[in-house]
Amino acid sequence: MGKRMRGTRQKGACNSENQITELPNDLIAPILSWLTVKEALRTSIVAKQWRYLWTSVSALNFDANETLDTIVANPELRDVERSKYINFVNHVVKHHRGLTIDEFRICFDLDETSNDDIEGWVQFAMRKEVQWLVLDLSENGESTRKHSQNYTFPLRLVEGMQHCNFGFKSLKSLSLKWVNINGQVFEYLLSNCTALDHLSIYSSGDLVNVRVAGLSLKLKSLELVFCLGLEKIEICDTNLVSFTYLGPVISLYLNNVPMLKMLYIGEGDSGLKNDIFSQLLCCHSQLEFLALDMLHPERTMKLPSLPEFSNLKKLVLKIGARADDSLLQFTSLMIKACPYLDRFVLELIWKSPAKRRRKVGKAAQSPHQHLKLVEIIGYFGRSSDDEIVMYCFENAVALQKIVIDPHTEILKQNLSVMGQNKWEENARIRARKLESKKPRDVEFVIL
Structure with a gap:
């Protein structure tokens, strides 16, 4: 009886496996896109007909959290693991056969020494008309390197958008962490990424003045976090819905932002000065979500001069x-x-x-x-x-x-x-x- 039961289970497992491998490729490829690239590659051994399916996935997620944890614990492994990561991404990029990709995500501790490889990946994403692009070049969520050592997003790359048939015209979301981006590149991205809905920039060392203006912009969400050289942000005449700023004290100008509903503001060790509320006079009554990050508010702010947030x-x-x-x-x-x-x-x-x-x-x-x-x-x-x-x-x-x-x-x-x-x-x-x-x-x- 026991042997028959085992035989029955094995047959059922075999039938189940056959059913999976007989699924059409058009159905399997989208499922693989939910996996990291390494996980998708492992499925190539499931069946012969699956061997090259990973080359057509529409989401390329090169997340390497486990490796980053290892590097944090053993810093001497950084150079070796960097080389492995770069070679792996280059291999996948070289063999990818899909015409377009929805997502391209780089998540590893990389700096200016990897400029050529990173630029090649960005160009690949442009050719594939990527919609969601993430370059997270920090360590495991943090980084101690100097901003001068960051990979710098090249101006020539975005200038080239105007003279070729491909580019970032399909780009909806762009997240750059520990990537240097200057004001010119910022403006070019806003002007040329006509579908851009979300822009997030963390720890860029080159931003000084930022201006976001124009009702024609589709940008709905903007995050500027720990860009320590930033001095001034001006946002006016836009349909921005969500804005986040964390960093040093700056000049912040908001004007005619009728769609702004969500605001997260924090101005570093100096705390929030009371003028933050005067800066919000144009939109305080329309906000539905407000987050304030501050130190010693009862010492640094003049109370009780607060506006009424009547819709919060x-x-x-x-x-x-x-x-x-x-x-x-x-x-x-x-x-x-x-x-x-x-x-x-x-x-x-x-x-x-x-x-x-x-x-x-x-x-x-x-x-x-x-x-x-x-x-x-x-x-x-x-x-x-x-x-x-x-x-x-x-x-x-x-x-x-x-x-x-x-x-x-x-x-x-x-x-x-x-x-x-x-x-x-x-x-x-x-x-x-x-x-x-x-x-x-x-x-x-x-x-």
Whole structure:
């Protein structure tokens, strides 16, 4: 009986395998496009007729997270692994037979020493009329190299778009990380990539002034992050929907941006000066999502001069603070300035896990009629944490749920795993004491 059962399973497995290999190539190729290129290559051994299917996939994803993790742990392997990665990408590019590609994604620690290879890949993507192009040349999510060592996106490449039948006319999304791009290239991309919907630039060393203007632009989302040479951004007369800026203090000009709904702003160690709100006067009443990344807001901002964000549904405050500084005044004023707020997220980045003995403060009563969900990330159980929780209990009339999350990056950087777990458990114990003070119908979740 046992042998017959095993035989039956083997036959079923064989039939299943035959059914898979008999699927038409037109059906298999799109499925392979959901895999990384290495994963797609492995399928070539499944059946003889699948041997070259990978050469026609429409999404070329050269993600190498595992290798990058290995390099971070063993930096001496960087040069060897770089060479392997470059050779692998060149092999795939050389043998690709598809007429077009939807996605081309490079994700590896590469710099100016690989200029020729990277430029060849970009030209390949242009010839294949790529729609989504990602050049992420950082280490494993981070990088310590100087911007002068970055690969530089060449001006001649984008200038050539005007004189050939191929280019970036099909490009919808472009993401460049640790790639230098200057103002001329930026303008050329906006002018010539007529289908461009999303543009993301991280850690470029060459951008100084950026101007995005013209209702003819299809650009809906723009991200400029840690471009440390940037001095001025001007966005006017566009249909931009989402804008993110993180970096040093700059001159920011927004004017006639009627479609702008989502804004994420953070201006580095100097914090957000109060003039950020004056810069938002043209659009504050239309925003639906606002995220602010800042240090010591109660020290660096003039309160209570805040405009009313009359259409805002979600507010995210990522705040760096010292010791047990109270954040209640700024936080309560921000919530009050958003009368239709539905969701509030407070992410606390404490410079020190130290606590200070003091009474829990209170802000003036200001009932909020629409706030339903509150999330506090980086909760340590300080008085400054508790007074914000109590403020929400007492003023958020429609509150349905509050989430307390003790996890924070500052603990990972400064404590061992055991020490981190101890701090987080102490925070949970403190949070449980607040649960008895919550309104009856409010769900209280501790992660």
